[in-house]
Amino acid sequence: MNFVERSLAEAAGLLTVTVGQDVRCRVDLALSHDVTAPIAIQQFEQIGVDRVFDPAKVVLVIDHIFPAATVQARTSHWIMKDFAAKYGVTLYSKSEGVCHQLISERHRLQPGQILVGADSHTCTAGGYGVIAIPVGSTELAAAMATGTIDLEVPETIEVFMTGELRPYVSGKDIVLSLMRQFGVDGLTDKAVLFTGPGIAQLPVEERMTVCNMGIEMGAMIACFGGEAKEEGVAASIPLDLTQIEPMAACPFSPANVRPVAELGDIAVTQVVVGSCTNGRLNDMEKVVNVLRSHKVHPDVNCLIIPASKQVLDAMEERGWTKILRDAGAVVANPGCGPCFGAHQGLGTERDTIVTTTNRNFPGRMGHRAAKLYLASPATAAESAVVGKITTPGTLQREVG
Amino acid sequence: MDKLQGRVWIFDDNVDTDQILPGYAMAEDASKLAAFAMAGSKVADFAKQVQAGDIIVAGKNFGCGSSREQAPVALKSAGVGMIIANSFARIFRRNSINIGLPVMLADVGAKLQNGEVVSVDLETGEIHTATGVLNGQPLSENVLATIRAGGLINRVRQELNISSGRKS
Numbered sequence: 001m002n003f004v005e006r007s008l009a010e011a012a013g014l015l016t017v018t019v020g021q022d023v024r025c026r027v028d029l030a031l032s033h034d035v036t037a038p039i040a041i042q043q044f045e046q047i048g049v050d051r052v053f054d055p056a057k058v059v060l061v062i063d064h065i066f067p068a069a070t071v072q073a074r075t076s077h078w079i080m081k082d083f084a085a086k087y088g089v090t091l092y093s094k095s096e097g098v099c100h101q102l103i104s105e106r107h108r109l110q111p112g113q114i115l116v117g118a119d120s121h122t123c124t125a126g127g128y129g130v131i132a133i134p135v136g137s138t139e140l141a142a143a144m145a146t147g148t149i150d151l152e153v154p155e156t157i158e159v160f161m162t163g164e165l166r167p168y169v170s171g172k173d174i175v176l177s178l179m180r181q182f183g184v185d186g187l188t189d190k191a192v193l194f195t196g197p198g199i200a201q202l203p204v205e206e207r208m209t210v211c212n213m214g215i216e217m218g219a220m221i222a223c224f225g226g227e228a229k230e231e232g233v234a235a236s237i238p239l240d241l242t243q244i245e246p247m248a249a250c251p252f253s254p255a256n257v258r259p260v261a262e263l264g265d266i267a268v269t270q271v272v273v274g275s276c277t278n279g280r281l282n283d284m285e286k287v288v289n290v291l292r293s294h295k296v297h298p299d300v301n302c303l304i305i306p307a308s309k310q311v312l313d314a315m316e317e318r319g320w321t322k323i324l325r326d327a328g329a330v331v332a333n334p335g336c337g338p339c340f341g342a343h344q345g346l347g348t349e350r351d352t353i354v355t356t357t358n359r360n361f362p363g364r365m366g367h368r369a370a371k372l373y374l375a376s377p378a379t380a381a382e383s384a385v386v387g388k389i390t391t392p393g394t395l396q397r398e399v400g
Numbered sequence: 401m402d403k404l405q406g407r408v409w410i411f412d413d414n415v416d417t418d419q420i421l422p423g424y425a426m427a428e429d430a431s432k433l434a435a436f437a438m439a440g441s442k443v444a445d446f447a448k449q450v451q452a453g454d455i456i457v458a459g460k461n462f463g464c465g466s467s468r469e470q471a472p473v474a475l476k477s478a479g480v481g482m483i484i485a486n487s488f489a490r491i492f493r494r495n496s497i498n499i500g501l502p503v504m505l506a507d508v509g510a511k512l513q514n515g516e517v518v519s520v521d522l523e524t525g526e527i528h529t530a531t532g533v534l535n536g537q538p539l540s541e542n543v544l545a546t547i548r549a550g551g552l553i554n555r556v557r558q559e560l561n562i563s564s565g566r567k568s
């Protein structure tokens with residue numbers, strides 16, 4: 001058995017499991033947010049139980065549309081507030097952060113524990129070794145009532161990392177390279193397990209970025225294991241990190257990936273740095289390193305959205321928010337920002353947006369014809385200054 | 401209950417949730433979602449033409465994109481009896497089962513005609529046409545149990561009642 005199978009077996013109270021086996025696993029945390037929670041709550045009420053399985057293990061986060069951009073959004077907030085009050089579960093309702101970042105800070109699970117989240121990017125928690133299962137609202141409702149989830153043990157694909165990342169290359173470039181290799185359904189129903197000596201150089205924040213986009217390849221589970229090779233995987237795919245260069249996913253698919261250096265002259269009108277993919281302190285540092293000595297291009301809106309209040313606090317302590325604002329960027333409140341197209345920075349057909357988020361489907365951030373390029377914070381920052389999509393290191397080498 | 405009969409609607413690969421239920425319909429009340437079923441697809445007037453029990457037959461990666469449950473709810477309330485595809489995006493497949501809409505894996509799109517009537521045995525995976533039998537993947541016991549209960553909420557209700565019944 002590999003790490004994923006050992007974890008599922010333990011959560012199911014079994015000694016062994018095999019690929020394809022149906023198992024009922026214990027849930028260690030159940031998570032939902034202001035888009036998925038209202039339906040989950042409605043479904044939960046239909047079950048007819050008078051309590052959640054464990055109030056300490058149910059977390060609701062208002063992160064997608066806060067402050068409310070519509071009356072309907074505010075209605076969702078109230079449904080969650082009422083539910084939290086009635087069942088005594090934890091509710092974050094004051095822009096504390098994107099749910100995936102917030103639980104990593106305040107409800108951090110141990111490697112191998114089971115997280116069930118009504119959001120497709122629940123897989124982010126795989127960055128710290130958690131077996132994170134994204135579900136729909138009904139399945140979340142059932143998990144909140146029973147404290148269990150029924151799963152089929154997936155086949156596991158190992159990605160065995162070796163080599164050292166080059167300067168200005170980060171976790172986002174790793175996962176975009178994998179997107180290029182696997183496509184949007186290359187890992188459907190599978191678990192992907194990242195191992196190998198190469199993972200040692202990746203801090204947890206970068207590992208979370210890599211796992212975050214596991215769902216974009218269709219994966220059921222994405223998580224980091226140890227540096228040793230795993231037993232019992234369906235395939236082991238070597239990945240030499242030395243070979244990876246700064247990458248961008250071009251309109252309109254996260255798998256339409258090309259090296260930034262090959263993109264040519266593409267004028268940019270907006271840059272977004274944030275989201276559960278790349279809104280952490282290490283991401284912000286890469287932007288500050290650029291904007292400390294350069295101004296945002298006059299034709300670019302540069303939106304910085306910390307993934308949590310803890311990230312924002314740390315930025316303020318270091319004087320970074322002032323540096324960013326003085327350079328011409330806007331620092332918005334922690335949350336999802338414009339990532340899924342609800343508010344705070346939507347584009348029109350005239351916009352070309354470089355964003356550190358995870359999806360660039362048509363209409364994901366406003367108009368269907370707004371062109372979205374997914375890239376790393378370093379690429380986004382230099383592009384914001386130059387006003388064109390720019391390979392990171394171009395500006396920083398000039399100064400250095 | 402494990403056998404379904406209906407007319408076939410053939411679709412291609414990568415039918416995403418925006419085709420199944422366009423983003424602009426998301427704000428609609430649940431009771432109105434049926435009118436938007438497949439409105440973003442190549443059959444924009446699907447909701448008008450579909451009859452109760454009709455079967456969607458698609459290619460690879462059906463239901464990719466958003467995890468929102470409104471997409472399978474729209475299909476089910478429009479009358480779709482089940483979906484057959486070469487592969488499904490996982491969350492869509494789970495959402496469908498959880499709301500009591502059967503989904504089956506089978507590579508049969510090229511062997512069926514739009515509009516022909518087939519009957520499907522969920523337990524054996526057999527797809528009976530006028531001229532013969534095609535094979536899909538039988539639904540697992542666990543999935544069948546959820547479908548037979550009419551969805552996950554009903555199943556959980558039953559299970560919770562059963563366990564409290566045993567205790568007393």
Ligand code: SF4
Nearest residue numbers: 121275276336339340
């Ligand atoms: S930041 Fe974007 S991808 Fe992450 S949870 Fe929010 S909307 Fe989803």
